[in-house]
Amino acid sequence: MTLTTVLPVDSVSIERFRLLVDSVVDYGIFMLDPGGHVVSWNTGATRIKGYVADEVMGRHFSMFYTDEARATGWPQQELKLAKQKGRFEDEGWRVRKDGSRFWANVVITSLTDPDGSHAGFAKVTRDLTERRRHEQALRESEERLRLMVEGVQDYAIYMLDPEGIIQSWNTGAQILKGYSAAEAIGRHFSLFYRPEELALGMPENELRIALEKGRAEEEGWRVRKDGSRFWANVVITAIRDAEGQLRGFAKITRDMSERRRLEELERSSRRMNEFLAMLAHELRNPLAPIRNAVTVLQLEPSPSPVVKNSREMIDRQLTHMTRLVDDLLDVGRLSTGKIRLKKxxxxxxxxxxxxxxxxxxxxxxxxxxxxxxxxxxxxxxxxxxxxxxxxxxxxxxxxxxxxxxxxxxxxxxxxxxxxxxxxxxxxxxxxxxxxxxxxxxxxxxxxxxxxxxxxxxxxxxxxxxxxxxxxxxxxxxxxxxxxxxxxxxxxxxxxxxDKAMAADAPVKKFLVVDDNRDAADSLAEILRLLGHSAKVAYNGVDALEIARTYEASAALVDIGMPGMNGFEVAGHLRGLPHGSGMLIAAVTGYGNEEEKSRTQSAGFDCHLVKPVDFQSLEDLIQRLG
Missing domain, CATH: 3.30.565.10 (Histidine kinase-like ATPase, C-terminal domain)
Incomplete structure (x- = not known):
């Protein structure tokens, strides 16, 4: 016969409840006797406070409070309030075993026996330090944002409720619109619109567009407190919460009066320049026959002294007038960006x-x-x-x-x-x-x-x-x-x-190859003025013929020549007996990296962009030693 010990149902329930409470790790759950001494201790309490059960059992729960709280008798006050009301909840700093502090949410519940007598307290503690840190960071961020918005002076930044009533007012709004916060908050933002705009329902229309599209922007006249007008750029943004519910509108207004004034001045200036250009053009028409008439008078043989003096006077004044007209035309071109230098x-x-x-x-x-x-x-x-x-x-x-x-x-x-x-x-x-x-x-x-x-x-x-x-x-x-x-x-x-230095410098021999005769001749002339020898060829065939007997130190070869192009000329020059030591420069109107890479791959020693500037030419000469 086997004997089985059966525990009473109440004992089983109590054991299960104890195991349940002990397994909780996110909450410190422990019991206090009527005097506030610890009589039970779960795993969560050990994790949060750092004490094991043997270290706290029988000790007064005030050990978990800061010195300041104990000095004021706050732990005893909590028990008193819990006993009076049946339950007490609080948040504040608590102390761990290692002396560190944590922000705790504490709930103390008064316990009574079946006969109604007070049996002690149940205390549940939760560590909310991380949540408090996030909340504090959020508050600080909101405060920084508030201070930043409040400190902005160039923009009026304020909030409206869903009906358009002003809820906040920054310094910029007060400066721009003339109303203090006390005068603006609580009033409808239509306060800043002109009567004709109110009659057209413009304020309500702006809110409707912002509501439909999320954002509305426009420019127009707005009214200050003193009745003066200013040209404003206005942006209204609908503000919604996480659930998508409309919370109101953010409105940013900027005074653009100065920009509008400058734009109007620019338009006036452009119209004036257009008029001057037209005037100068029209004045040139009568100047042409006058100049021809003066020329006829100058060709007249043996004029009288009176006619001669009059003719010279007309010539001087005509020259002066022509210069004025030319200046008028150039001023017009200059203001519209049409003058281009030909360097x-x-x-x-x-x-x-x-x-x-x-x-x-x-x-x-x-x-x-x-x-x-x-x-x-x-x-x-x-x-x-x-x-x-x-x-x-x-x-x-x-x-x-x-x-x-x-x-x-x-x-x-x-x-x-x-x-x-x-x-x-x-x-x-x-x-x-x-x-x-x-x-x-x-x-x-x-x-x-x-x-x-x-x-x-x-x-x-x-x-x-x-x-x-x-x-x-x-x-x-x-x-x-x-x-x-x-x-x-x-x-x-x-x-x-320096002419003397140029004369003392060793003379270099240059071959200039370009089908543009003026470009080739002028470049060669500059080289000669610098004290060097230069010969010119206007096509590839002549260049190779000259190069066979004229052992040039360097060749400046135009790329885009008809017939034999610059790449072919450079290849033939390299094949000459003295060609391997010749510096060959590509001369072209293209200066992009792709073109430079192309000429380098073709064997050119350097890449010069037309028109060849003096510094580039001097650098090339210095490379020759």
Missing amino acids: ETLLYNQVLSRSAEAMRPIMDARHHTFAAELPQDEVYVDADGIRLTQVIQNLLTNAAKYTPAGGRITLRCWVEGAQVWTEVSDNGLGLTQSAIEQIFELFSQGDMQSAAKESGLGIGLTLAKSLVEMHGGVLSAESEGPDKGSRFRFSIPGKIV
């Missing part, structure tokens, strides 16, 4: 001489003393010769205009490092400081004497400054004051070639 390597000494020679009749007519102080050595620049001539002539014209009869005008040029400086000075009316500050503005003539203001349109210096800047230079004005003359000085990149 090439130039002997700057010649540009200066030609410019001065062209202006001599004007200076002679006013009995000016003119002096030109130019470099003895040859100065080269990579520039548009026509435009540089225009700059110099405008400066000389300006000097002649504001220098009384018998005055002195000087044209100087010198080189400093990689910059070529040009200066036109006079002993004429001079400039005040205010005149210097505005002298280069369009249609400005400074504050010269009224008599001198009567001629000219005030565009020559504006044009000169713009053309110098297009060349990478700077034009400036100086004066010691009224009646003390003025100096106009500009610089552009360039280089001086």
Whole structure:
């Protein structure tokens, strides 16, 4: 016979409950006697607080509280409240065995026996440190965002509820619209619209578009508190929660009045430039027959002194008028970006001489003393010769205009490092400081004497400054004051070639091959001016014929020639007895990487882009040693 011990049902339930509680690891669950001493301890309590059961059983639960909490009697107060209300819940700092703190959610439940007598407390503790850290980070992030939005002054940033009532108001909104937060919050945002816009239902329409498309943007006039208007860019964004429910709208407004004003000025300026271009074009039509008539008069043999003087006067005034018309046209082209420089390597000494020679009749007519102080050595620049001539002539014209009869005008040029400086000075009316500050503005003539203001349109210096800047230079004005003359000085990149040094340098032999005769001849001439020998061929066949007897140090070969192209010419040159030591440069209008790679693969030693600038040419010469 087998005897079986059967536990009472209550004992089985209690054991199961104990096992269940003990297996919980995310919550510290333990019992306290009526005095607050620990009488049970589960696995979760050990994990959270760091104590094993033997270390806490029988000890008062206040051991888990901070010194500050114990000093105020808070643990006992919790038990008192739990006993009074049956349950007490709190969050706060608690202390682990190792002394570290954690943020705890605590629930204390008062326990009673079946007979109603108080039996103690059940306490459940949960570690919420990580959640608190995230909540704190979120609060800090929200606070930083609030402070950032509040501190923005260039944009009005505020929130609307779903009906368009203002809920928040930043500093930028107060500055831009003139209302304080107290005056704006709680009112409908239609407050900022004009009456005619309200009549059209514009505020409601903006919210509808934002609601349908998520975002609405428009520009228009808005009204400040003082009634003044400003041109605003407005963006309204619908704000929805995680469930997709509309929470309101974010509205950002920016004052674009200054931008609108500048755009209107730009449109006005463009219309003015178009008018000037049209005017100049129309003025050229009557100038042509007048010029022809003057030419006829100049061909007339032995005119009377009166006719001769009248003819010369008409010629001078016609030349002056033609220059004004040309300047008008160029100003129009300049403002619309239609002026394009045609740069090439130039002997700057010649540009200066030609410019001065062209202006001599004007200076002679006013009995000016003119002096030109130019470099003895040859100065080269990579520039548009026509435009540089225009700059110099405008400066000389300006000097002649504001220098009384018998005055002195000087044209100087010198080189400093990689910059070529040009200066036109006079002993004429001079400039005040205010005149210097505005002298280069369009249609400005400074504050010269009224008599001198009567001629000219005030565009020559504006044009000169713009053309110098297009060349990478700077034009400036100086004066010691009224009646003390003025100096106009500009610089552009360039280089001086010392004739003596060039003569002492070893002479190199160059073969220039190009079907464009002007390009080939001018490039060869520059090489000769630099003290080297140069021969020219206008096609591949002639180039090979010359190369057989003329052992060139280097060949500059155009790629795109008809018949035998540059690649074929280079291949044949390499096959000559002296061809392996010859430096062969590709000369082409294409400067992209693909084209450079192509010429390199074909055996060219270097790649020069048309027009060949002086620096590239000098670098090539230096490679020859």
